[in-house]
Amino acid sequence: MHLTREEERIYDGETGWANQKCMQILVRLGELFDADKLIPIEWAHVSGVSYKTLGDYPIEYLEALAQAGAKVKVKTTLNPQSMDERYLGRKLPKALVSKQLSILEQFDKMNVERSLTCTPYYLHKTRLNSHLAWAESSATVYANSVLGARTNREGGPSALASAIIGKTPNCGVHVDEKRTPNVSVKVEAPLRNETQFGALGIHLGKIMGEKIPAIRGLKNPSRNALKQFGAGLATTGMTNMFHYNVPVQSKGLEEITVEAADIESTIESLTTSSSKPDLVFLGCPHCSANELKLIEHLTEDRKVKHGVEFWVCTSCHIAKKMRNTVRKIEKTGGHLLEGVCTVVSWTEKLGVKTIMTNSAKTAYYAPTLNKAQTILAPMKQCLKAAFEE
Amino acid sequence: MQPTKLKGKVIVEGHCTGEALVTAYPISFLGGVDPADGTVIEKNHELHGTRVKDKIICFPHGHGSTVGSYILYSLAKNGCAPKAIVNKTADPVIVVGAIIAEIPMVTGVNIGKINTGDTVEVDAYEGFVTILARKEQ
Numbered sequence: 301m302h303l304t305r306e307e308e309r310i311y312d313g314e315t316g317w318a319n320q321k322c323m324q325i326l327v328r329l330g331e332l333f334d335a336d337k338l339i340p341i342e343w344a345h346v347s348g349v350s351y352k353t354l355g356d357y358p359i360e361y362l363e364a365l366a367q368a369g370a371k372v373k374v375k376t377t378l379n380p381q382s383m384d385e386r387y388l389g390r391k392l393p394k395a396l397v398s399k400q401l402s403i404l405e406q407f408d409k410m411n412v413e414r415s416l417t418c419t420p421y422y423l424h425k426t427r428l429n430s431h432l433a434w435a436e437s438s439a440t441v442y443a444n445s446v447l448g449a450r451t452n453r454e455g456g457p458s459a460l461a462s463a464i465i466g467k468t469p470n471c472g473v474h475v476d477e478k479r480t481p482n483v484s485v486k487v488e489a490p491l492r493n494e495t496q497f498g499a500l501g502i503h504l505g506k507i508m509g510e511k512i513p514a515i516r517g518l519k520n521p522s523r524n525a526l527k528q529f530g531a532g533l534a535t536t537g538m539t540n541m542f543h544y545n546v547p548v549q550s551k552g553l554e555e556i557t558v559e560a561a562d563i564e565s566t567i568e569s570l571t572t573s574s575s576k577p578d579l580v581f582l583g584c585p586h587c588s589a590n591e592l593k594l595i596e597h598l599t600e601d602r603k604v605k606h607g608v609e610f611w612v613c614t615s616c617h618i619a620k621k622m623r624n625t626v627r628k629i630e631k632t633g634g635h636l637l638e639g640v641c642t643v644v645s646w647t648e649k650l651g652v653k654t655i656m657t658n659s660a661k662t663a664y665y666a667p668t669l670n671k672a673q674t675i676l677a678p679m680k681q682c683l684k685a686a687f688e689e
Numbered sequence: 690m691q692p693t694k695l696k697g698k699v700i701v702e703g704h705c706t707g708e709a710l711v712t713a714y715p716i717s718f719l720g721g722v723d724p725a726d727g728t729v730i731e732k733n734h735e736l737h738g739t740r741v742k743d744k745i746i747c748f749p750h751g752h753g754s755t756v757g758s759y760i761l762y763s764l765a766k767n768g769c770a771p772k773a774i775v776n777k778t779a780d781p782v783i784v785v786g787a788i789i790a791e792i793p794m795v796t797g798v799n800i801g802k803i804n805t806g807d808t809v810e811v812d813a814y815e816g817f818v819t820i821l822a823r824k825e826q
Contacts, residue, residue: 328788332700332779332796347755355724357766358759361789435755455758455785472781509715509750510778535753538715538780665754668720668730 301330301469302337310465318370322461329458330469339431339470343375344463345420346412347435348456350382350644351400353669359403361457365464366409373466377415377423378407379436380586380613380641387635392646412463416639417615419527419586421447431474433462437534438527438585438661444541446526450474453540473512473541481514481543484553488517489560493678497525498660499566500558501532507556508537514546514553521545524591531585531661570663573673576608577656580686581642582679583613584659589622596625598680602687604633609652610686613637632687643669658682693820695798697775700784703793703813706821707772710744711805712736717753718760718786727769745809745818746771747800751780761786773811775800775818 303311311327313320326338348354382400383389389397404414415423418436426432426443432451434440435458443449452472454462462468473479485504491497504513521529521544533539549555582595595612604610612629619626619638626636643662647655648671655666656675663676675685712735716722721731727742741764751757761783764770770792776783779796787794793813803809806824811817 325785325788328700329781329784332698332784333781348759353719353754353756354759355763357763360766361759361762437753437755440755452781453755455755455782457758457762457789458781458785459755505752510780535717536715538750538752538778538782665720667732 301327301335303327307338316368318365318368318464322464325458325461326465326467326469330471333469333471335469335471337470338467339474340466341374341431341433341462341468343424343426343430343432344372344459345377345432345434345436345439346456346459346463347379349379349403349416350641351396351403352382352646353644354403359406362403362406366406370464371411372463374463375424376412376463377417377420378412380416380418380639380644382640382645384637384640387637388640388645391650396646410464415615415617417586417617418641419588419615422588422615423617431468433459433468435459438531440540441530441534441542442527444473445530445544446523453534453538479512479541481512481550482553483508483511483513484549484555485513485515485558486517486555487515487558489558489563491518494525494528495567495658495660495676495678496563497521498528498532499563499570501529502536502570502660502664503558503562503566505533505535505537505539508533508539510538512539512541512543514543514550516546516549518544524588527585528659531659535661535664567676570660570676571674572667573654573675575654577654577675577685578607579609579611579647579652579655580682581611581655581657581662582682584642584657584662587612587614587618589618592618592622592625596628598683599629599632599634599687602632604686605688608686610634611637611642613640613642615639647672656682656685693802695802695818697795697798697816697818699813699816700779700794700796701787701792701813703773704811705772705793706808706810707743707745709747709803709805709807709809710736710739710741711747711800711803713749715750715752716748717751718757719754722760722764724760724763724767727764741771742769744771745773745775745811747775747803749800750776750778751783755782757782758786758789761790761792765790765792773813775811
């Protein structure tokens with residue numbers, strides 16, 4: 301891989317330890333994936349923000365970078381955290397709250413924007429073919445497949461390294477030839493709701509491995525549905541891109557067919573409980589403005605059932621723009637959690653045993669990360685379980 | 690027996706010999722492996738309940754969360770990391786984890802030749818994985 305003189309100086313440590321460490325990560329990645337050079341990025345998105353998933357040792361890594369004076373060189377956004385100030389921050393033990401805050405402070409020191417969302421694409425716009433370095437697997441798939449931008453599925457530390465250097469290795473889906481599909485998928489199952497789209501992703505991710513599928517049969521999917529599909533795909537696979545609504549089978553490609561039974565059995569396998577949920581959760585990945593509007597509309601003049609928690613997660617940015625909607629959802633007895641991800645929050649410490657959600661990704665992770673039973677069902681069924689008749 | 694030598698590509702340099710822990714299924718380190726003690730906790734995974742600590746862990750590639758890199762880092766700091774990572778396909782999330790955790794790693798290896806319990810040598814300078822002894826049946 302060719303490095304400019306300036307990049308070599310950074311690699312050799314002439315601009316300090318933090319820059320050197322980050323450059324080493326990028327060069328190692330670039331060499332492995334046959335990059336010819338580093339290319340400038342417009343935007344980095346960093347994962348590894350929740351204290352629950354990070355734990356103590358990675359905090360030391362972030363502190364070391366911050367202390368060495370590392371600053372991001374490009375627009376850099378942040379994944380969700382484990383709690384919000386208004387609700388969970390008051391219910392959870394003080395020690396956890398202060399650890400979570402200390403993580404955010406390290407990112408503050410590096411000039412990372414406290415965006416706290418897994419859907420950074422609702423905050424800022426990307427251009428066609430923009431080069432990004434995004435961690436958060438669901439956002440990566442969305443950026444490549446729906447927005448037409450370019451990013452590999454970065455690990456948390458490599459996205460941060462790219463942010464600090466302002467560059468990423470020119471490899472993987474940054475390169476034209478690496479964006480072409482290499483497997484053809486025909487979806488014969490009719491997909492009627494977001495949960496089925498998520499389940500399709502979970503099902504295909506297991507089969508795809510790292511391949512890029514060309515998918516036929518999605519029939520004008522909404523962006524919200526594609527968000528659920530991509531989140532599922534990235535959960536069980538390492539695929540970072542798909543092509544959709546491809547009219548004909550690409551010649552010579554292996555063909556996979558998905559039938560209704562595949563979707564049904566995936567949803568069944570992600571439902572581990574037949575009892576009543578004590579938490580009903582919408583907003584994985586974070587709700588878009590129109591999803592919040594829909595929830596507002598569907599819950600108008602209704603009341604959350606006694607003994608059930610109803611959580612809706614979105615970014616601080618969207619919540620701020622839609623104060624009226626937030627107020628209305630909270631009037632029902634529900635909680636609008638800004639900048640929080642339920643999966644990386646401590647639901648088990650709040651006594652939550654069974655989580656009902658419309659997100660296949662959440663249903664996949666919750667049994668281990670939240671030690672919870674799961675019920676996976678579309679939004680309307682979730683609302684039925686959460687609200688009084 | 691004649692040792693079987695498998696060629697791969699070096700990701701993180703190092704050299705070690707140890708017991709192989711092999712799976713045909715991808716691993717997500719976040720939610721899949723407990724950073725406190727290295728136990729595989731992913732539901733329905735064939736390695737569920739086993740520990741990666743001090744093993745030469747062989748799996749096709751990673752999947753899922755990009756926070757997995759930090760879990761590898763925590764495992765190393767805790768003394769619960771695998772001795773080496775051997776993959777078929779390089780996943781950026783696993784690669785970056787191995788780099789910051791300084792766990793020897795080789796990719797592009799035909800892991801189907803290795804069985805759990807085999808004694809293997811990982812030469813992550815030259816990029817070879819050698820099966821020194823088969824597990825006694």
